[in-house]
Amino acid sequence: MKAVGYRHSLPIDHAESLLDLDLPRPEPDGRDLLVRVKAVSVNPVDFKVRLRAEPPAGEVKVLGFDASGIVEAVGPDCTLFKVGDAVWYAGDIRRPGTNAEFHLVDERIVGRKPASLDFAVAAALPLTTITAWELLFDRLEVKRQGGADASLLVIGGAGGVGSILIQLARRLTRLTVIATASRPESRDWCLKLGAHHVVNHTDEMAGAIKALDAAPVRYVAALTHTDRHWRAIAEIVAPQGKVALIDDPEPIDVRLLKQKSVSLHWELMFTRSMFETADMAAQGRLLGEAADLIDRGELVSTAAESLGTINAENLKRAHALLESGRTIGKITLAGF
Numbered sequence: 565m566k567a568v569g570y571r572h573s574l575p576i577d578h579a580e581s582l583l584d585l586d587l588p589r590p591e592p593d594g595r596d597l598l599v600r601v602k603a604v605s606v607n608p609v610d611f612k613v614r615l616r617a618e619p620p621a622g623e624v625k626v627l628g629f630d631a632s633g634i635v636e637a638v639g640p641d642c643t644l645f646k647v648g649d650a651v652w653y654a655g656d657i658r659r660p661g662t663n664a665e666f667h668l669v670d671e672r673i674v675g676r677k678p679a680s681l682d683f684a685v686a687a688a689l690p691l692t693t694i695t696a697w698e699l700l701f702d703r704l705e706v707k708r709q710g711g712a713d714a715s716l717l718v719i720g721g722a723g724g725v726g727s728i729l730i731q732l733a734r735r736l737t738r739l740t741v742i743a744t745a746s747r748p749e750s751r752d753w754c755l756k757l758g759a760h761h762v763v764n765h766t767d768e769m770a771g772a773i774k775a776l777d778a779a780p781v782r783y784v785a786a787l788t789h790t791d792r793h794w795r796a797i798a799e800i801v802a803p804q805g806k807v808a809l810i811d812d813p814e815p816i817d818v819r820l821l822k823q824k825s826v827s828l829h830w831e832l833m834f835t836r837s838m839f840e841t842a843d844m845a846a847q848g849r850l851l852g853e854a855a856d857l858i859d860r861g862e863l864v865s866t867a868a869e870s871l872g873t874i875n876a877e878n879l880k881r882a883h884a885l886l887e888s889g890r891t892i893g894k895i896t897l898a899g900f
């Protein structure tokens with residue numbers, strides 16, 4: 565089968581940073597589905613792993629987490645899906661990735677693909693939707709249709725995670741959503757997705773948020789560059805509020821949160837699959853619920869740019885764009 569991977573951790577402009585490969589097709593066992601991958605999207609985790617995880621000598625590593633596709637075969641213990649089902653999912657960081665024609669994934673972290681989206685537009689969403697959903701409901705513990713008296717600050721609103729978090733907060737809670745964006749196009753994107761307000765993260769955010777006269781910021785989703793914004797976050801967050809982190813910040817001083825008794829919450833969307841937690845099927849269920857919301861027109865895809873077929877050349881372009889930190893929404897690729 566066709567696949568894209570790497571042998572050495574190299575800068576993206578190196579000729580061998582990503583390679584077109586021909587690999588054996590895997591066979592499903594246990595609760596694994598074998599999925600014929602139709603489309604993928606690219607996330608910052610793809611380039612972070614490429615740069616940090618050198619495969620053992622002589623081996624290749626296939627990247628890719630987000631996928632949409634069709635179930636080609638099922639393991640003997642599968643009960644949730646059957647051959648021919650259209651699915652979407654974000655995979656397991658311990659396993660070979662979705663940049664391959666055929667891919668194995670545990671059925672508990674898979675959802676049915678929204679019927680109203682084509683494969684590429686659907687592939688934009690699973691990883692960021694799981695992240696945003698778990699952050700909002702499992703970590704910050706916002707109640708459905710709750711939060712009428714509070715604001716949620718989304719730092720990095722136009723990024724992949726911010727783009728779906730803004731929508732989930734608007735459709736499923738009564739929070740006031742304050743997103744951050746630094747350019748006219750990223751600001752417009754956040755407003756289009758439903759943010760009530762947008763402030764510029766390159767300006768002094770605390771003063772700008774105070775001037776909005778919005779409900780107190782009881783919840784902060786620090787999605788990117790958290791170390792740079794840390795002092796501002798501690799200043800903005802309301803007493804007894806909650807801050808959730810998802811990125812890889814330089815060390816931050818958590819003592820800044822003590823005076824306000826603010827709690828800190830990590831979200832890593834790979835935790836459930838990595839530790840095979842007893843509740844790992846919650847990810848499959850939330851993907852199913854998100855698919856229903858999309859098919860009812862309550863959420864929209866965050867796909868912003870399509871870079872063509874899934875091959876090393878196009879994936880290199882995708883990695884380079886993501887490494888710039890300036891993308892809006894998600895980049896997708898479809899077909900091999």
Ligand SMILES: NC(=O)c1ccc[n+]([C@@H]2O[C@H](COP(=O)([O-])OP(=O)(O)OC[C@H]3O[C@@H](n4cnc5c(N)ncnc54)[C@H](OP(=O)(O)O)[C@@H]3O)[C@@H](O)[C@H]2O)c1
Nearest residue numbers: 608695720722723724725745746750789810811831832833
């Ligand atoms: N823990 C998890 O489970 C998990 C899951 C997904 C992602 N992540 C991590 O979360 C981070 C965000 O992911 P993502 O997919 O949303 O990223 P992304 O799509 O690459 O984010 C791009 C956005 O970041 C904004 N940005 C750039 N510099 C910024 C700054 N200094 N302050 C605030 N915003 C800034 C840009 O907005 P402007 O152009 O408006 O500045 C741009 O639209 C990454 O580090 C990723 O690895 C973690």
